[in-house]
Amino acid sequence: MSKDKYQKQGDAIFAKLEKVNSELFSFTYGALVSQLLKDLELVDEVNEQLEKMGFNIGTRLIEEFLAKSDISFCEDFEETVNVIAKVAFKMFLGISGTVTCVNKESNIFSIIFDNNPLSDFVELPKSLSSLNYCSLLCGVIKGALEQIRIKVNCYFVKDMLKGDDYYELYIQLNEVMKEEILNDEES
Amino acid sequence: MILSNEKIPQVTDKWGDMYYYFYIFYKNQCIYSIDLKNNNTQEKKKKSNKNETEKLLLGSIYAINYLCSNIQPNKKLKNLYKSISNSNPKLINTNIQTQNNINTQENIHVGNFNCFNTPFYKLHYVETLTAYKFVLITHKNIPNLSNFLKDIYKTIFIDLIILNPVYKIGDEIKDKMFDEKILEKIKRLYVG
Numbered sequence: 001m002s003k004d005k006y007q008k009q010g011d012a013i014f015a016k017l018e019k020v021n022s023e024l025f026s027f028t029y030g031a032l033v034s035q036l037l038k039d040l041e042l043v044d045e046v047n048e049q050l051e052k053m054g055f056n057i058g059t060r061l062i063e064e065f066l067a068k069s070d071i072s073f074c075e076d077f078e079e080t081v082n083v084i085a086k087v088a089f090k091m092f093l094g095i096s097g098t099v100t101c102v103n104k105e106s107n108i109f110s111i112i113f114d115n116n117p118l119s120d121f122v123e124l125p126k127s128l129s130s131l132n133y134c135s136l137l138c139g140v141i142k143g144a145l146e147q148i149r150i151k152v153n154c155y156f157v158k159d160m161l162k163g164d165d166y167y168e169l170y171i172q173l174n175e176v177m178k179e180e181i182l183n184d185e186e187s
Numbered sequence: 188m189i190l191s192n193e194k195i196p197q198v199t200d201k202w203g204d205m206y207y208y209f210y211i212f213y214k215n216q217c218i219y220s221i222d223l224k225n226n227n228t229q230e231k232k233k234k235s236n237k238n239e240t241e242k243l244l245l246g247s248i249y250a251i252n253y254l255c256s257n258i259q260p261n262k263k264l265k266n267l268y269k270s271i272s273n274s275n276p277k278l279i280n281t282n283i284q285t286q287n288n289i290n291t292q293e294n295i296h297v298g299n300f301n302c303f304n305t306p307f308y309k310l311h312y313v314e315t316l317t318a319y320k321f322v323l324i325t326h327k328n329i330p331n332l333s334n335f336l337k338d339i340y341k342t343i344f345i346d347l348i349i350l351n352p353v354y355k356i357g358d359e360i361k362d363k364m365f366d367e368k369i370l371e372k373i374k375r376l377y378v379g
Contacts, residue, residue, distance in 0.1 A: 059356055063349045066295060066316055067341040147317045 006082050010090030013069055022094060022117040029118050033133060047132045054139020055146075062144035065091065077173045080150070081109040084141060084171075093117055097169075107173035110157070114166050124161050133161050141171065149177040205326045206373050207308060210244065211344070211360065212320040217241035219360040221369065248312065248320060255299035295340065301333045313337055319344075323373075335376060343368045 032053075036046045065071070069087055074080040078101060085097035089111075097113040118134050132138075138154040145152050151174040158168035211219040220241060298314035304327055311323045313336035321336040321344075347365045348354050354362070 060349050062317060063315075063345055067345050149318075 006086040007096065009069070009071075010087040010096060013087065014090045014094065017068070017091060019094075023120070026117055026120045026122075029136070030122060033131075037128075037131075043128060043130045047130075047135050050132070050135045051139035051142075054136035054141075055143035056139075057136070058140040058143025058145075059147050061092070061140060062147045065144070077107055077150075078109060080145075081111065081171055085111045085113075088144075089113070102170065109171050111169040111171065112158075112166055113169075116160070116167055119161055122161060129162065132156060132159070134159070134167075138169070141169075151175040151177065205329060206323070206376075207326070208322075208324040209369060209373070210241065210320075210322040212241075212245050212248075212322070213318065214357060215245065216357070216359075217245065218358065219365075221366065223370075223373065244322065245320075248322065251303065252299045252314075295337045296333060302331050311336060313340065315340060332376075339369070339372065343372065 033046070033050070036049055037043075040046050040049065065088055069091065071083055071087060074083055078099070082099050085099050089095050089097055094117060095113050095115055097111040100110050100112070102108040102110050116134060116137075118137065122133060124131060124133065134156065138156065141154045142152060153170075153172040153174060155170055156167065157170050158164040158166060160167055206223045208223060209219075209221045210217055217238075220237070295315055296313045297316050298312055298320075300312060302309060302311045307327065309325050309327045309329055311325065311329075311332040313321045313333050319340065321340060323332055323336060325332065343365065347362060347368060348360055349356075351362070354360070
């Protein structure tokens with residue numbers, strides 16, 4: 001019931017937003033990854049740098065999301081993940097994901113989606129099998145949630161670029177932080 | 188020509204009598220403040236006094252938020268300042284926040300109060316989920332301006348600050364365009 005609600009909400013917001021050609025977005029991202037592969041020698045460093053860039057993007061993207069969507073508090077983390085998969089993904093990527101609970105005790109949820117504009121027209125050579133091409137997306141989610149004081153782990157477990165049939169993202173809730181109040185006497 | 192020249196100071200003076208101060212707070216810091224009262228005279232407070240006032244104001248807002256959260260009769264709202272860590276997985280599965288059906292805020296504002304009034308001034312307040320706090324201090328008779336502050340957040344703040352790649356999040360805002368837009372919007376509020 002609440003899932004359909006977010007689906008409709010995502011579609012409604014998507015309909016009224018300005019749009020850009022997704023191929024421009026795909027190729028720009030491709031150029032970014034290519035340049036990083038040239039600049040950095042190790043593939044692990046490229047993954048790390050993409051996630052860091054994504055984190056910085058996420059800290060700003062959350063403001064645009066809050067201002068343009070009608071989303072406020074989520075009652076629990078599952079609802080948060082649903083908002084990400086059905087509203088935020090729709091707003092910023094034009095896709096929609098399916099959310100399932102992988103491990104209730106550890107608060108791990110998965111988002112499954114079939115297409116990803118970041119990796120259109122992309123093929124990975126065998127020498128780059130350890131490259132997480134879309135790890136920028138994980139960084140964005142981490143950065144955005146940290147701005148609203150939710151710390152998560154986010155990583156791909158299935159990737160069509162590596163031969164899987166679909167994309168699957170795991171999001172694990174680590175901590176919900178409270179807003180810190182500075183004590184003047186300590187500073 | 189003479190008449191139009193005479194009108195301008197009058198409008199400006201009255202405008203300065205109705206809107207006093209505007210602040211933006213973020214993570215225990217005042218990242219923007221503007222003295223609307225003394226805009227004409229260019230009078231500036233000493234920096235130490237200004238910082239003291241800003242800290243006092245921020246502390247007051249925290250206290251009022253906390254007070255409003257705890258004294259409100261409908262206990263559905265959870266404490267905004269509650270923290271949960273992964274060491275208590277059962278706690279995480281409980282509701283972190285429930286929307287209060289009676290006192291539902293418009294979604295951008297997550298604070299526990301909109302404004303408060305005193306015999307001398309009125310303070311209007313909006314807090315975003317990302318903990319930006321917008322504060323406008325006005326004449327006591329001004330109606331509630333929470334929607335106005337939300338609009339500042341949605342348009343001027345996001346377009347000129349968040350989407351500005353030169354601005355580093357958490358830094359003090361020093362942007363002439365932003366100053367002009369804020370002043371223009373508040374003036375339009377008076378005239379409109």
